[in-house]
Amino acid sequence: MKVLYFGHYKEGTGWAQAAIDYILALDSVGVDVVCRNINLTGVEHQVPNKILELESKSIEGAEFCIQHLLPHHLVGTESFKKNVAYFAGETTTIKHQPWFVHLQQVDEVWVPNSDLWSSLSSDSLPVGAIKVLPHTKDISTYKQPVDPIEINGVEDKFKFYCIADLNDRKNLVSTIRCFHSEFSKHDNVALVVKVKKHGVSQQDLHSHVIELSEVIKKRLRIFSKSEMYADVVVIAENVPGSVISSIHELCDCYVGISKGEGWSIPAFDAMAFGNTPICGDFGGPKEFIDRNNISTGKLVGGQLSICDCQDAAFPEIFTGLECWFEPSEVETKKAMRYYYENRQEIDRTSGIKRAEKFSYEEVGNQIKELLNG
Structure with missing residues (x-):
C-alpha cells in the first residue's frame, strides 16, 4: 500500500500538527507514505526530520x-484507488458554503x-462516503x-488554563467570565491564558486580554475593587511546543469551552497530562473525554445558537446560516469548582490511559x- 498525503503541514498550526501526526501514524504501521506540503502563508515552520524524509x-x-x-484546495481525480478529503468543521451545517461543493469532488x-x-449526512453528502x-x-x-x-504570581495556586487563538469561536470571554464569577481572591486560584493571533503583536495581545478581563469584572459588579477578583495571567509570546508542554505540566485544569472544535489538540494534550479538560459536549472532545470517568475531563452541556x-478566517464560513454550540456557563462554573475542591480525588x-487509545499504532491501523474498505 502506497499513500500520497497532501497537507498544510508546515503552517505551525493545530491543523498542520494533525496532518503531521496522521502521516507519522501511517509510517508507524508500515504504510509506504509520501507527503507533499501545500503552502498557505508563505512561511514554513520546522517539521520532524521523518516528515522531510517522507x-x-x-x-x-x-x-x-x-x-x-482546506476544501478550496481539493482536487478531484480518478488516478487513485481512493481519493480522500480530510475535513474538520465546527458547526451544524456547511451546505451553504462553497466548501460543501468542493467536498463532493472526492x-x-x-x-x-x-x-x-451527522452534520455532513444531514447536508446530504452520501452517508457511505463519510468516515x-x-x-x-x-x-x-x-x-x-x-x-x-x-x-x-501563580506558584502555589491551583491553575486553570486555556490555550487558544483570539477569535470569537474560541469563546475566551466566556472562559474569563466563568472564572471571575466563580472565584475570588479568597480562593487560591489563578487563570493562565496562553493566547495568540496572527498579525497581532505580543504587547497588543497581552493588553487586549488584560483589558478584556477588567471589562468583565466591571460588568459582573461582584466586587467594587478589581483586586478582589482572582488573578488572570496572560502569556502572549510565541513559544515552541516544548514550552506548551511545560505549561500543561505546570497547570492543573484546562478550560476549553469554545463554540465548536473539530478535535481540540490542547484539550487532548491536557487530558494526557492529567489536567481534566472542561469542554463543550459537542464535536471533538466527545471522542476522547470519557463521560463515565471524571478524571479524564468533563463534557458540559449547552445549546446550539446562530x-x-x-x-472568520474566510467570509463564507461561520455565517448566520450556521449554528454552533455554546457551552453552559453554569455547568462550566460547576465543573471548575468541582475540580478545584476535589483535586486530591482525581x-x-x-488521562494518559485514555489517550493511548489514539496512539499512532491504533489510528494508523x-x-x-478505511483505505482498504
Whole structure:
C-alpha cells in the first residue's frame, strides 16, 4: 500500500500538527507514505526530520491519495484507488458554503468526530462516503521529562488554563467570565491564558486580554475593587511546543469551552497530562473525554445558537446560516469548582490511559482499514 498525503503541514498550526501526526501514524504501521506540503502563508515552520524524509520520496506508484487541505484546495481525480478529503468543521451545517461543493469532488470525506459526521449526512453528502477518523498522537511525548517553567504570581495556586487563538469561536470571554464569577481572591486560584493571533503583536495581545478581563469584572459588579477578583495571567509570546508542554505540566485544569472544535489538540494534550479538560459536549472532545470517568475531563452541556462571528478566517464560513454550540456557563462554573475542591480525588493517570487509545499504532491501523474498505 502506497499513500500520497497532501497537507498544510508546515503552517505551525493545530491543523498542520494533525496532518503531521496522521502521516507519522501511517509510517508507524508500515504504510509506504509520501507527503507533499501545500503552502498557505508563505512561511514554513520546522517539521520532524521523518516528515522531510517522507517528503523526499517519489510519488510514483501511489495507490491512494489523502488530501488534508482546506476544501478550496481539493482536487478531484480518478488516478487513485481512493481519493480522500480530510475535513474538520465546527458547526451544524456547511451546505451553504462553497466548501460543501468542493467536498463532493472526492470519493470519501474523513472527519474527526461523530457530530461532524451527522452534520455532513444531514447536508446530504452520501452517508457511505463519510468516515470518522479520530486524531492521533505520539503517546511517548507525554511520558518524556518536561522542562519546568515559572509563571510569576501563580506558584502555589491551583491553575486553570486555556490555550487558544483570539477569535470569537474560541469563546475566551466566556472562559474569563466563568472564572471571575466563580472565584475570588479568597480562593487560591489563578487563570493562565496562553493566547495568540496572527498579525497581532505580543504587547497588543497581552493588553487586549488584560483589558478584556477588567471589562468583565466591571460588568459582573461582584466586587467594587478589581483586586478582589482572582488573578488572570496572560502569556502572549510565541513559544515552541516544548514550552506548551511545560505549561500543561505546570497547570492543573484546562478550560476549553469554545463554540465548536473539530478535535481540540490542547484539550487532548491536557487530558494526557492529567489536567481534566472542561469542554463543550459537542464535536471533538466527545471522542476522547470519557463521560463515565471524571478524571479524564468533563463534557458540559449547552445549546446550539446562530453563528455570530466577526473574525472568520474566510467570509463564507461561520455565517448566520450556521449554528454552533455554546457551552453552559453554569455547568462550566460547576465543573471548575468541582475540580478545584476535589483535586486530591482525581486519578491523574486516567488521562494518559485514555489517550493511548489514539496512539499512532491504533489510528494508523484504522487508516489502513478505511483505505482498504
